[in-house]
Amino acid sequence: MEKKSAFIAIVGVPNVGKSSILNIMLGQKISIVSSKPQTTRTRIMGILTEDKIQLVFIDTPGIHKPKNQLDHYMERSIKESVSSVDACLLVIEAGKKLKPAELDLIKSLNKMDLPVILAINKIDILHDKSVLISQMKEVSSFINFKAIVPISAKNKDGMESLVSELKKMAVHEGHFFEDDALTDQPERVIVSEIVREKVLRLIDKEVPHGIAVCVERMHDRDDDSGLIDIDVVIYCEKNNHKGILIGKKGNMLKKIGSNARRDIENFLGARVNLQMWVKVKEDWRNKAGLLRNFGFDEENFKV
Numbered sequence: 688m689e690k691k692s693a694f695i696a697i698v699g700v701p702n703v704g705k706s707s708i709l710n711i712m713l714g715q716k717i718s719i720v721s722s723k724p725q726t727t728r729t730r731i732m733g734i735l736t737e738d739k740i741q742l743v744f745i746d747t748p749g750i751h752k753p754k755n756q757l758d759h760y761m762e763r764s765i766k767e768s769v770s771s772v773d774a775c776l777l778v779i780e781a782g783k784k785l786k787p788a789e790l791d792l793i794k795s796l797n798k799m800d801l802p803v804i805l806a807i808n809k810i811d812i813l814h815d816k817s818v819l820i821s822q823m824k825e826v827s828s829f830i831n832f833k834a835i836v837p838i839s840a841k842n843k844d845g846m847e848s849l850v851s852e853l854k855k856m857a858v859h860e861g862h863f864f865e866d867d868a869l870t871d872q873p874e875r876v877i878v879s880e881i882v883r884e885k886v887l888r889l890i891d892k893e894v895p896h897g898i899a900v901c902v903e904r905m906h907d908r909d910d911d912s913g914l915i916d917i918d919v920v921i922y923c924e925k926n927n928h929k930g931i932l933i934g935k936k937g938n939m940l941k942k943i944g945s946n947a948r949r950d951i952e953n954f955l956g957a958r959v960n961l962q963m964w965v966k967v968k969e970d971w972r973n974k975a976g977l978l979r980n981f982g983f984d985e986e987n988f989k990v
Contacts, residue, residue, distance in 0.1 A: 691857035692741040694771070698796075699778035700788050704808040707840040708778060709733050709746045712850055716950065717870045717877055718746045732871040734864050740854050741862040745772065774802040774833070774856040776849075781810045781837065782818050785826065797830045804852050805832045811839040875902040878951055882919055882963070885946045889939065890931060897924040898932070899968075916960045917951070922968045932965045940965065 697705045706718035713733045733744040775796055779789060796803050805826060807819065823835050834852040838845035870877065879900040886898055904918040921943075923929050933940045940963055948961045 688739045689859055690739045690741070690861045692743065692860050692862050693773040693853070693856040693858060694743045694745065695774050695776055695853060695856060696745045696747055696772045697776045697778065698747055698792060700786055700792075703778045703780050704840045705778050706746055708776075708806065708808065708838070708846075708849075709744055711840055711843055711846055712742075712744070713869060715869055716881075716954070717872070718880070734868045734870060735850070736862065736864075736866045736868070737850075737854075740857045741864065741866070742850075742853055742857065743863060744776075772801070773858060774804065774853075776804050776806060776853065777832075778806045778808055779826065781807045782813050782822065790829070793826070793829045802833045802856055803830060804849075804856070805835045806849055807835065807837045808840055810837045810844065811842050874955065875905055877954060878902050878905065878917060879919065881950045881954065882921065882943065882947045884950075885943045886921065886932070889943060889946070897928060898922060912958075914958050914960050915955060917962070919961065919963045921963060921965045923965060924967070924969055926967055929965050929967050 697709060699705050709718050710716045710733075712735055717733050733746065735742045735744065777793070777796065779785070785793075805823075807822065810816070810819065813819070819837055826832075827835070833855070836845055836849045836852055838849055840846070864871070879902050883898065883900045886900075899922045901920050901922065902917060903920055904916065906916055908914045908916060921932060923932060931939065932943075934942070944961050944963050948959055951961065952959050
C-alpha cells in the first residue's frame with residue numbers, strides 16, 4: 688500500500704469538543720480542554736499515523752465575533768487553516784439548533800468546495816436519540832457531507848468510525864512528518880498551553896481569557912537527576928487579576944502548578960521542576976507588540 692496523507696482542519700463554534708476529539712484520536716493531550724468557550728487560541732497541529740496513512744489535524748479556535756486584537760488573530764487563523772487543507776471536520780453539538788455562526792461556516796465551506804465530514808458530538812447527553820435523524824436532515828440541507836458520524840468524545844463512542852471516514856480523505860502524497868511525530872508544535876508551546884488549561888479550569892469569569900502563558904526557560908539539568916527545569920510566567924491584564932491568580936498565601940498558584948506539573952511530566956516523559964510567576968501587562972490582547980512577544984503570528988492581526 689502506498690503512503691497517503693491528508694491535512695484536515697477541525698472547525699466549529701466554541702465548546703463543541705474539537706480539542707477533546709483531537710486528543711482522543713491522537714491518544715495524547717496536545718490541545719487543551721476546558722468547559723469555557725474560546726479555549727483554543729492557536730492552530731495546534733496534531734499528527735496521527737496508522738500503517739501507511741498519515742492524518743495531519745489542525746485544531747482551530749472556536750468561531751466567535753472578534754472583540755479585540757487577539758480575537759482578530761484567532762479569526763484569521765481559522766480562515767488561513769481552512770484555505771490550505773484537503774478536507775474539514777465540522778463538529779456540532781447533538782440535539783442543538785444550528786447557531787448563526789455555524790450556518791455562516793457551513794455556507795463558507797460549501798463555497799470552497801472542500802470535502803467535509805460532520806461529527807455530531809455529545810450524543811451521550813441525548814435521552815431521545817431519534818432527534819439525531821432530524822438534525823442530520825437539517826444540516827445536510829445546507830451542504831453535501833462526505834460522511835456524518837454521531838460520536839461521544841466523552842465516552843469515546845463512534846471515534847473509530849470517525850477516524851475510518853477521515854482516512855478516506857487521504858491522497859497519494861506520501862507522509863509530511865515522521866511516523867512517530869505527534870505534533871509540529873515545540874515542547875515549550877505545549878507546556879505553556881497545559882498551564883493555561885489549568886488556569887481556565889481553576890479560575891472563573893474573565894480572568895482566564897485575559898492571561899498569556901510564556902515558558903521563559905526550559906532545560907535538562909546537567910546532573911544525573913533526570914529533572915527538567917521549567918520557568919513559566921503567567922501574564923494578566925490587571926493587578927486584581929494577579930491577586931486572584933496567586934491566591935491567598937500563594938495557594939492558587941501552587942494549585943495551578945501542581946495540576947500542570949502532572950500533565951507536563953506525562954507529556955515529556957520526565958520529572959519536572961516547575962517554577963511560576965505572575966506579571967501584569969495591561970490590555971495585552973489589543974497590543975500587537977505584546978502579541979508578537981507571546982508567539983502569535985503578526986500576519987493574522989487586524990490592520
